[in-house]
Amino acid sequence: MNREHIALLELLRLSLFRQNECCYSKFDDVNWTAILNVAIEQGVVGICIDGIERLPKEIRPNQEILLHWIGIAASIENLNQIHLQSAAELADLWASESIRTVVMKGLSIGRLYPNPLYRQSCDMDTFLVHKGQSEYKLDSWSAWDEGNKIVADKGIKVNKEYYRNSSFDFCGLHVENHRYCTYVKGSKRGKRYELLLRRFLTHETTSIHGNLEAPCDMFVALHTLSHAQGHFLSEGIILKHLCDWALILHSFANTLDWKSFVSYCKEYGMDKFLFSISRLTYSFFGIPLPFYCGENQITDMRLLEDMFNISEHKVKGKGGLTRRAGYVIQKLRSSWKYRNFSDKSMIVALLQQIYGYLFEKNPKLA
Secondary structure (H helix, E strand, O other), rough: OOHHHHHHHHHHHHHHHHHOOOOHHOOOOOOOHHHHHHHHOOOOOOHHHHHHHHHHHOOOOOOOHHHHHHHHHHHHHHHHHHHHHHHHHHHHHHOOEEEEEEEOOOHHHHHHOOOOHHHEEEEEEEEEEOOOOOOOOOOOOOOOOHHHHHOOOOOOOOOOOOOOOOOEEHHHHHHHHEOOOOOOOHHHHHHHHHHHHHHHHOOOOOEEEEEEEEHHHHHHHHHHHHHHHHHHHHOOHHHHHHHHHHHHHOOOOOOOOOOHHHHHHOOOHHHHHHHHHHHHHHHHHHHOOOOOOOOOOOHHHHHHHHHHOOHHHHOOOOOHHHHHHHHHHHHHHHHHHHHOOOOOOOOHHHHHHHHHHHOOOOOOOO
8 A cells, every 4th residue: 555545545534524633744745646546446536525625725736636636526426416317217217106216325325425426326226116015025025027117118128137137228327126135146145145135125214315215224234245245255346335334334323233233244254344344444534333343454454455456356358258257267366355354265155156157047035
């Protein structure tokens, strides 16, 4: 981790938590062009604007870099406004057919940010539920198929090739409409975790905008963490994921049943990852932790260094078998991640993936 990385983390702390105190020495002799480029790579370039405004003028980036930075942030803000309007129109369309739109992440996490429109997001992940059905029922609860048909009837091409979700573009917004909340193929525990998430999905939802709903805090925390862990183990995560988790810890500090949350994480093999990413939020953002995490600075630094080593995250292969082979190679190279951040080995994870691909074309939860 170099001085530009350290400066970027301090900038994010100022932006996200509106801190008045700043360690200005972290910005001594930094290369602002390099910081900007890293912020773009890490998906946090828009978020940083508030932090720059809190710096004394003498240590801010020069006018050329600052104007470039502001221009990128404004583009992100404008695109998010367009996407929000498109998402609201889609939710209204589904609502007209008595279907509720629950946003699994994206907007559900973005609402926790000081300025939600600065959080970079490229799509919307939805889970559809029939109106009037507030309790989970395995056979009749999801409105996934009906939602796809409503969109297809508008002349929009809906791709249903992937078992977890369909995908389509609606008024410039890419949408992933989920049939499953998480990965369930080849894993009995994965199926149990899916059932747990579904039971929390519509419990005390919150309105985001119009007919767009955010799930309860427990779902947001569990799904955000497991989604980040899955990305980290198979490819890699970036600072945007760290910021998301920091804001969940901060926003849900006094509302979430953290004892139960940690218990779920231990049951489903997420506790090592939970403790490490939480310690990082404390170290760099000063977030008080609502549970005991222990200490493991070496492991934490490996997690952070992997975030910055973004060139290692890309899976080789354009599609089909070559891309699947790329995933296998990436998983083999990531055996150290499984040892340090999961309760199962890389070999077990790979065998589960192969079994699911070969024998579970349409997985059943019960």
